[in-house]
Amino acid sequence: MTVFTPADPAYQARVRDSFARQSIMALIGAELVRVEPGLVEIQLPYRADLCQQHGFFHAGITSTIGDSAGGYAAYTLFPADSSVLTTEFKINLLAPAAGERLSAVGRVLKPGRSLTICDVEVFAVQDGEAKLCAKLLQTLMTMHRKTDRPPPG
Amino acid sequence: MTVFTPADPAYQARVRDSFARQSIMALIGAELVRVEPGLVEIQLPYRADLCQQHGFFHAGITSTIGDSAGGYAAYTLFPADSSVLTTEFKINLLAPAAGERLSAVGRVLKPGRSLTICDVEVFAVQDGEAKLCAKLLQTLMTMHRKTDRPPPG
Amino acid sequence: MTVFTPADPAYQARVRDSFARQSIMALIGAELVRVEPGLVEIQLPYRADLCQQHGFFHAGITSTIGDSAGGYAAYTLFPADSSVLTTEFKINLLAPAAGERLSAVGRVLKPGRSLTICDVEVFAVQDGEAKLCAKLLQTLMTMHRKTDRPPPG
Amino acid sequence: MTVFTPADPAYQARVRDSFARQSIMALIGAELVRVEPGLVEIQLPYRADLCQQHGFFHAGITSTIGDSAGGYAAYTLFPADSSVLTTEFKINLLAPAAGERLSAVGRVLKPGRSLTICDVEVFAVQDGEAKLCAKLLQTLMTMHRKTDRPPPG
Numbered sequence A, B, C, D: 001m002t003v004f005t006p007a008d009p010a011y012q013a014r015v016r017d018s019f020a021r022q023s024i025m026a027l028i029g030a031e032l033v034r035v036e037p038g039l040v041e042i043q044l045p046y047r048a049d050l051c052q053q054h055g056f057f058h059a060g061i062t063s064t065i066g067d068s069a070g071g072y073a074a075y076t077l078f079p080a081d082s083s084v085l086t087t088e089f090k091i092n093l094l095a096p097a098a099g100e101r102l103s104a105v106g107r108v109l110k111p112g113r114s115l116t117i118c119d120v121e122v123f124a125v126q127d128g129e130a131k132l133c134a135k136l137l138q139t140l141m142t143m144h145r146k147t148d149r150p151p152p153g
Helices: A011-020 A022-028 A059-075 B013-021 B021-027 B059-075 C011-020 C023-028 C059-075 D011-020 D024-028 D059-075
Strands: A031-036 A040-043 A082-092 A101-110 A115-126 A129-144 B031-036 B039-045 B082-093 B102-109 B114-127 B129-144 C031-036 C039-045 C084-092 C101-110 C115-126 C129-144 D033-034 D041-045 D082-095 D101-110 D115-126 D130-145
Touching: A011 A031, A022 A059, A022 B021, A040 A059, A040 B129, A040 D059, A059 A082, A059 A101, A059 A115, A059 A129, A059 B059, A059 B102, A082 D130, A101 A129, A101 D130, A115 C115, A129 D082, A129 D101, A129 D130, B013 B031, B013 B059, B021 B059, B059 B082, B059 B102, B059 B114, B059 B129, B082 C129, B082 D041, B102 C129, B114 C023, C011 C031, C023 D024, C039 C059, C059 C084, C059 C101, C059 C115, C059 C129, C059 D082, C084 C101, C101 C129, C115 D059, C129 D024, D011 D059, D024 D059, D033 D082, D041 D059, D059 D082, D059 D101, D059 D115, D059 D130, D101 D130
Parallel strands: none
Antiparallel strands: A031 A040, A040 A101, A082 A129, A082 B082, A101 A115, A115 A129, B031 B039, B039 B102, B082 B129, B102 B114, B114 B129, C031 C039, C039 C101, C084 C129, C084 D082, C101 C115, C115 C129, D033 D041, D041 D101, D082 D130, D101 D115, D115 D130
């Protein structure tokens, strides 16, 4: 496993602050549980209003926490005065997203000045057992000298 | 454009019924606005609680309506006693998902007995102008002789 | 269909020159048959040594001409003093790549200063009939002020 | 790492036999160097006629050996009377494919009766050092009771 050294010593606060501004995370009840250099974990407790027609987590919700886990894993390595943007990702759904909660673990595969590639695993957790239910391969862009906050007004 | 003939004459009701059981659609406020053979459109009005850190729709929410638009486009062509499952998709985010609402249009590219491939375009609509903001390429599986409803209990 | 205006009036010669330096194209016998603003077509006649185990074109060869068709479609719109790099693509194989030849048509979906997104269709042509056999969604990067030629030595 | 038990004890011979019928592998000079349950490695020595315009391996050639490495990793776990088909893959190009040779290592991530998902890493090897240059996420289909050989005639 590659060991990364963040360019910005305050990377943790920067990621937590950005996550707190992702309003969708509050709506669905997602929690940021781990922020390390090149690695972020987001957990999502089961709720009956996050589902597809069979009562499992909707693939779009699995994608939502997977995308943010990878995006913030990349963002841990970005410079202080930058923002992060997903340019694309691909997700394979390996097993039903069924369980008490989902856990999405994003890891930087290849950092870069402009583009960073992440690998994300999403686990369905039931009775303490974590089962891999989705895998993402994702490209993030560093937006240099761009605020991570919304435009004013 | 290929013209498709659904195997199940009641495909519209079957799709609408399944969509109504996707609880996430109610949570985010998504609406099923078009159901035709091999084509489904889902719209999503802007809400401040569906966003990423810049105040635009989160990529996962764009994925959520994109995935369902493609999935139900495929499902229009499935037999009556089947269910639909997304096996994978890839999404490219082409422009900020900013506007009054998103419109996701899913189209069947290639139907098949086991696998169906769909192409999905997501537009950001502002002042009556629709701008392509995301593109998905997606694989759906037909689950033959499987109910589209949740397991009992 | 979007109409594009190339920044470099000599885009045709630039693309043809670069294609001629892709040695793999000569090895497999691929031909550059169309170069228009934002659109490139590459054809590949069938040969028994380009196949997978069933005697059809190998998916990697379908990918090879698909990747170059999309890459050069993007490159038509790039500035004169730049090079092109594929950062990623996804391919869905829709039907057996069986026929007298393959035709890959790459189209720019969204040009950008740094990243360009292309949509590529690959057709299997038999007895004058073209059947869509693969679809790619691809991201290209503009390498500004970088020669498109190999490093010296 | 999951340990897999092949359904067919003769899986090694079956994979080697199929690889030998992939004529493209002979054309480009690819070698099958490792066949284990759920894992296959293919190596490709550098040749000047396998390149893109900068003199590196063409992304389509990286894809070609990556696709076969993942496809045969899946095929090790398939029943004796079956064939294998790639339905889709996504590839991220992480670094220039530059070196003495490429090594593609395909691993089964999730086996299934109908669909198997593989993760493939491609390394560029130079002076004994292997650098990750591409990553694939791929879906394979088991074609039950279908010969892996070409149709007669």
